Amino acid sequence: MFCYHCGAQLSEQHDFCTACGADVSLYKKIMYVANRFYNDGLEKATVRDLTGAITSLRQCLKFNKNHVEARNLLGLVYFETGEVVAAMSEWVISKNLRPEKNIADDYIGLLQSNASRLDALNQTIKKYNQAYAYCVQESKDLAVIQLKKVLSLNPKFIRAHQLLALLYMDSEQWERAQRELTKCAAIDRNNTMTLRYLKEVEMMLLPDENVKQPLKRKKEEAVRYQSDNEIIIQPMNVKEPKSGNAATLLNVGIGLVIGLAACYFLVVPAKVGEVRAEAQQTITEIANQSDAKTSRIQELEASMKKLQEENDNLNSELEGYVGDDGTLKTIDELLSAGTIYLQTQNAEEAATHLENIAASVNVDETSEAFQNLYQTLLAAIGPELATTYYDGGLAVYRNEDFTAAIEQLGKAVYYDPTNAEALYYLGQAYRRSGDKENAAVIYEKVIDLFPGTQNAANAQRYLEEMGQ
Amino acid sequence: MINFEEELKKFHPSLEVEDAEEAIYNQDLTDMADLLVKMIQEYEEKQGN
The missing domain is CATH 1.25.40.10 (Tetratricopeptide repeat domain)
Structure with a gap:
């Protein structure tokens, strides 16, 4: 013990400070x-x-x-x-x-x-304050839940136990309140509030007539027992209603009707929908197959049409080759020309057949044997024919029948391309008939094929006159 | 019979850790010894006068 005045150590024997003398x-x-x-x-x-x-x-x-x-x-x-x-x-x-x-x-x-422990303790306090706020707001159920959380975190929180017990007492859950208060008493044996609440709870639980009347009535109505932390309340006065066989049958019938109705309204629509979906899928598959087949048919029809056209072309082409008796017409003409020339030496008649051949086919595209025979016959009868046609053409030219002269002289040039006179007079016939275009073509051929000749000089002069 | 509303008034929110500093500063630490010293000082001042 130290002096309040000077702070010196005080002795036990003296009532004053031995250092400063103050009364202590x-x-x-x-x-x-x-x-x-x-x-x-x-x-x-x-x-x-x-x-x-x-x-x-x-x-x-x-x-x-x-x-x-x-x-x-x-x-x-x-x-x-x-x-x-x-x-x-x-x-x-x-x-x-x-x-x-x-x-x-x-x-x-x-x-x-231990920061986590301090934080947990602080959370406990916050939750307790929240529970208190719930109590003030009359949210007692929430307050009970919150207080249970608080006590799970800090089981020694006396005030939380007491508030929870008060809430239980308010809802007449006396056993729970007693349990909480007992826990309080285990921590703090002489807490006045705990003892007061405990006294109240014990009084409510005592078999007193005045106080226990509502409880008795409750017990008559229900059997209450505890399972773990839950109180099970089983009603006693509820009886199963008695009913006769007719009522049972009626109930069974109603049940069946409800079952059938549920089946009709729930199961049948689902099944119908399923069947419809399957049918729709089948229709879609068939439509796809039909489309594929239609497309194939159209392709085949187009192909058939094309083949038909080719066939018609070939037939028409074949008809040009084939005669009335089924043999090839051109071969027949060639054989006829050869036979006539060998038997009668009639060049004009043989030439008629050769001209038919030239009019119907392109000789250069025929077979080699055909071409050889054709060229041999043409070489044999060509000069004679050329002379004949030249003479005839020149005669009609002089008679100023230029159309006939063009025909005759053209054949003469065809059978003898080296005949410069025939070519020149053919050009003259064209010019004098008024066909200046063909005349110019023939004159140019004369100039090209027979240069330096009198015919070429004349052709050149006529060309210049025509303004070419 | 316990009255819930009346009993609830006896409870109050608990101080949180954040409020500890303020609670310490606001605590009245005056004790009987302080009062005695003050009384003696006042008595001595009166005697001196």
Whole structure:
């Protein structure tokens, strides 16, 4: 104990400070009372009378605020009842009073070293405050749920137990309230509120006539028993209605009707839809096949039409070759020309057949044997025919029958291309008949094939006259 | 018979950890020894006068 005036150590024998002489008798008595309250608080805390311990320790601190042990113990008791912030406050003040060799340092360290635990404790407090807010808002069911969460996190939170017990009591769940209050009493044996609530609950649970009347009535109506944490209420006065056979049959009939109706309205539409879908799928497949076949038919029809056209062309071409008796007409003409020339030496008649051949086919595209015979006959009768046609053509030219002259002279040039006179007079016939275009062509041939001749000079002159 | 509304008034929200600092600063730490010292000082001042 130190002097309040000078801070010197006080002796136990003297009622004054041996250092400064101040009167410390009253001061010593205050300190003694403080110590007495501390001892009382310690004793109550030992037997888990936490409420009594809190009261005594707070009294102690009112006499001596510097009583570090009392402050540390008060913090410990607060912590035990779940009041974490109050406990920390006491320990922080204690540490401030005695920074060294203070057990409060260990308590604070334990809390601060485990951040998750401190956060969990803070969450507990927040949930408790939320539950309290629910109570104020008359949301008692939510409050009960929230308080259960709080107590699962911090089972020693006295105030949460008490609030939960109060809610159970309000909803007349006396057994649950008693269970919560019993837990409270196990933590803090002499809490006034706990004891008062417990007394109320026990009174409601006692077999008292006045109080128990509603409960008895309830028990008559129902059997209540507990399974784990749930209370099962089984009604007693509910009886199964008695009914006769007719009613049973009627019920069975109604059931059957309902079953059939459900089948008709639920199962049948589904089945019909399924069948329709299958039919639709089949129709789609058939339509696809039909389209493919139609396309194939159109292709075949087009092909057939093309082949028919080719066939017609070939037939018409063949008809040009084939005579009335089925033999090839051109071969027949060639054989006739050869036979006539060999038997009668009639060049004109043989030439008629050769001209028919030249008019119907292209001799260059015929077979080699055909060409050889054709050219041999043409070489044999050509000069004679050319002379005949030249003479005839020249005669009609002089008679100014230019159309006949063009025909005769043209054949003469055909059978003898080396006849310059025939070619020249053919050009003259064209010119004098007024066909200047063909005349010019013939004159150019004369100039090209027979250059330096008189005919070429005349042709050149006529060309110039015609303005070519 | 317990009255829920009346009993509920005896409960109050708990202080959260964030409020601890303010609670410590606002705590009235005056004790009997402080009052005694103050009384003695006032008495001595009166005697001096």
